[in-house]
Amino acid sequence: MNATAQIRTETCLLLERISRQDRTAFRDLYHSAGPKLMGVLLRILGTRSEAEDALQEVFTRVWLRAGRFDPSRGAGMTWLVALSRNHAIDRLRARKPEQTDDGVAELIVDTAPRAETRLIAQGEARRVTECFDTLEPARAEAVRGAYLDGLSYESLAARHSIPLNTMRTWLRRSLLKLKECLEQ
Amino acid sequence: MTDTPLTPLEEDDALAAEYVLGVLALPERLAAEARLKTDVDFAARVSVWVAHFAPLNEAYASVPVPPDLLPKIESRLFPKASALRGGWRLWLAGAVTAAVVGVGVFMLMPQTAPGAVIANLGDGGSALVYEARHDGSHLMVTRVAGAPAPEGQTHELWVIAPGAAPVSLGLLGTDPLDVEYPRPPAGWVLAVSVEPAGGSPTGAPTGPVILTAEL
Numbered sequence: 001m002n003a004t005a006q007i008r009t010e011t012c013l014l015l016e017r018i019s020r021q022d023r024t025a026f027r028d029l030y031h032s033a034g035p036k037l038m039g040v041l042l043r044i045l046g047t048r049s050e051a052e053d054a055l056q057e058v059f060t061r062v063w064l065r066a067g068r069f070d071p072s073r074g075a076g077m078t079w080l081v082a083l084s085r086n087h088a089i090d091r092l093r094a095r096k097p098e099q100t101d102d103g104v105a106e107l108i109v110d111t112a113p114r115a116e117t118r119l120i121a122q123g124e125a126r127r128v129t130e131c132f133d134t135l136e137p138a139r140a141e142a143v144r145g146a147y148l149d150g151l152s153y154e155s156l157a158a159r160h161s162i163p164l165n166t167m168r169t170w171l172r173r174s175l176l177k178l179k180e181c182l183e184q
Numbered sequence: 185m186t187d188t189p190l191t192p193l194e195e196d197d198a199l200a201a202e203y204v205l206g207v208l209a210l211p212e213r214l215a216a217e218a219r220l221k222t223d224v225d226f227a228a229r230v231s232v233w234v235a236h237f238a239p240l241n242e243a244y245a246s247v248p249v250p251p252d253l254l255p256k257i258e259s260r261l262f263p264k265a266s267a268l269r270g271g272w273r274l275w276l277a278g279a280v281t282a283a284v285v286g287v288g289v290f291m292l293m294p295q296t297a298p299g300a301v302i303a304n305l306g307d308g309g310s311a312l313v314y315e316a317r318h319d320g321s322h323l324m325v326t327r328v329a330g331a332p333a334p335e336g337q338t339h340e341l342w343v344i345a346p347g348a349a350p351v352s353l354g355l356l357g358t359d360p361l362d363v364e365y366p367r368p369p370a371g372w373v374l375a376v377s378v379e380p381a382g383g384s385p386t387g388a389p390t391g392p393v394i395l396t397a398e399l
Binding site for chain 2: 019020021023026027030034035036038039040042043051052055056059060063064065066067068073074075077078081082085086089090092093094127128129143144146147148150151152153154156171172175176178179182
């Protein structure tokens with residue numbers, strides 16, 4: 001078993017114990033998964049203070065919902081990251097001026113893509129990278145930016161300087177193309 | 185080809201992907217969330233997209249977590265069984281003193297609790313009724329009919345998220361239970377079980393669940 005697989009299995013076991021109200025497991029999960037989830041929240045929300053607030057909420061939900069985690073449907077870490085992304089995006093979308101998320105994301109994205117591509121090219125993620133490569137580079141970048149930074153259609157349209165509806169048509173086509181490739 | 189409209193299935197699939205990506209504006213996002221709860225097929229599409237995008241998660245860097253966050257989370261989730269029990273003992277001592285001087289009856293007088301009623305546990309003519317209120321930050325549960333648990337036992341309050349295990353919110357004695365707790369969303373359940381004095385020894389309900397209310 002390689003290191004990554006081992007961490008995944010551990011996360012599943014911890015979630016199972018948490019669903020049985022095991023507080024030690026909860027603490028262990030906080031220490032093992034907390035930094036990754038903090039990374040997700042910080043990247044999407046942009047400020048440490050909001051990310052810390054969100055992390056509290058995420059771990060509250062983990063405690064209350066661990067029983068819903070189904071290991072047959074995916075890795076524990078995938079479930080945790082999905083929960084964190086959802087919460088962060090809910091927070092972003094509930095913010096009053098819709099465009100405030102753009103500046104923050106820009107800051108991080110511009111420095112990151114190369115390292116990202118390298119990371120993603122490792123292991124089982126290779127398939128996704130290959131499928132992203134079947135899209136036009138600008139479109140692949142839009143999908144990736146939306147996912148990693150939690151960008152809204154509005155922010156994406158502004159960033160790519162195209163009307164919102166065009167952006168949406170564009171992105172939907174790209175997503176379906178991506179799916180076709182991934183499910184081949 | 186780009187001009188062909190999407191088929192209804194493709195529309196659903198694209199919407200599921202948009203929801204997972206997070207690109208939707210708030211009203212559409214909320215609509216998708218509502219659909220997730222009732223539409224099994226749509227929920228399955230969402231799960232597929234979560235799995236498809238999961239490899240991208242490797243691009244999220246790990247960031248150290250501040251050391252003082254875990255205690256905050258724990259105090260929010262585990263509303264200090266020890267403090268509650270301490271308070272209970274203190275109250276007992278007070279009640280005994282009050283009974284001795286013959287004013288014990290005032291302890292049972294209805295109190296005007298703040299906050300909106302979010303649930304009644306034991307509606308519809310049951311002998312025992314607890315009323316749950318929430319004022320935005322605190323959950324307050326007051327017995328409005330019936331007797332407290334007999335000596336040697338206690339009533340314990342639980343909150344249950346859909347599909348999750350019950351979480352203890354504290355013990356229900358004669359005085360109202362007041363805990364700092366976020367307002368539970370619709371679909372969650374409040375329940376009361378009978379436990380040995382001091383509360384469930386395992387952290388999960390051990391005695392019979394006598395009252396429940398879905399929010």
